[in-house]
Amino acid sequence: MTAAPPPPTAVRAHVLIAVKDLDRAKTRLASRLDAERRTALVLAMLRDTLAAAGASEAVGEITVITPDRAVAAAAESAGAHWFPDRGGPGPDRLNAVLRSAAGAGGRGPVVALQGDLPCLTGRELTEALVAARPYRRAVVIDHHGTGTSALIVADPAEGLAPQFGPDSARRHIDSGATALAGHWPGLRLDVDTPDDLDAAAELGPGPATAEVLRTIGWRDPSRQC
Numbered sequence: 001m002t003a004a005p006p007p008p009t010a011v012r013a014h015v016l017i018a019v020k021d022l023d024r025a026k027t028r029l030a031s032r033l034d035a036e037r038r039t040a041l042v043l044a045m046l047r048d049t050l051a052a053a054g055a056s057e058a059v060g061e062i063t064v065i066t067p068d069r070a071v072a073a074a075a076e077s078a079g080a081h082w083f084p085d086r087g088g089p090g091p092d093r094l095n096a097v098l099r100s101a102a103g104a105g106g107r108g109p110v111v112a113l114q115g116d117l118p119c120l121t122g123r124e125l126t127e128a129l130v131a132a133r134p135y136r137r138a139v140v141i142d143h144h145g146t147g148t149s150a151l152i153v154a155d156p157a158e159g160l161a162p163q164f165g166p167d168s169a170r171r172h173i174d175s176g177a178t179a180l181a182g183h184w185p186g187l188r189l190d191v192d193t194p195d196d197l198d199a200a201a202e203l204g205p206g207p208a209t210a211e212v213l214r215t216i217g218w219r220d221p222s223r224q225c
């Protein structure tokens with residue numbers, strides 16, 4: 001098998017992934033998974049996301065922004081940096097930590113990427129980053145059509161201007177980001193709900209998530225007889 005050609009640019013992107021405290025994570029899965037299983041799943045999805053991002057030829061470095069020591073340890077063991085999130089509680093904390101991490105880096109492209117993309121592949125991320133190059137700011141809309149899988153800014157000095165949260169796809173587009181077209185099912189599949197997790201199990205998650213799904217006995221209902 002021949003390797004994919006390197007993307008036509010020297011400047012590789014800096015990927016930012018924000019992850020909140022594990023004991024507050026993935027509350028929308030609480031009806032199906034207890035806290036211990038949710039923690040295992042969040043860490044596994046992060047590991048698979050990090051592995052895929054690290055496999056992209058268009059990515060230079062990865063920083064995980066988190067207040068959680070276990071998340072920081074998972075990031076470091078995957079070769080990513082850890083940027084501590086020391087922000088106080090507040091409705092815009094996620095966007096505030098992304099703004100400060102984006103401003104702390106160099107001048108190459110910056111990507112705010114969700115950390116719950118268990119089916120992401122390096123090729124998808126490379127394609128999205130190449131597709132984003134003509135634009136000052138670009139967004140990859142999630143599989144629901146309302147959220148954001150990735151927000152990409154060509155030059156962080158011009159401002160990432162993250163507006164993650166409810167309806168973030170529309171808010172990113174309304175604030176000037178170009179929505180990227182591309183068949184990137186893994187990149188678009190962020191997992192927040194039991195239905196999302198079924199969809200990921202169907203599409204094919206990375207090895208860490210697949211192992212957790214096996215361990216917790218998660219079944220894809222569409223495959224049950």
Ligand SMILES: Nc1nc2c(ncn2[C@@H]2O[C@H](COP(=O)(O)OP(=O)(O)OP(=O)(O)O)[C@@H](O)[C@H]2O)c(=O)[nH]1
Nearest residue numbers: 018019020025026027028065066067085093094115
């Ligand atoms: N570092 C950091 N990450 C955050 C913060 N709030 C949210 N995130 C992360 O941003 C992403 C989207 O956040 P949410 O949708 O609010 O949380 P979630 O854990 O994915 O799911 P729910 O609890 O079901 O809402 C997730 O990866 C979170 O871990 C924050 O205050 N600090």
Ligand SMILES: C=C(OP(=O)(O)O)C(=O)O
Nearest residue numbers: 147148164165168190192
């Ligand atoms: C915060 C967001 O993600 P989630 O789908 O995890 O709520 C978002 O899409 O802006």
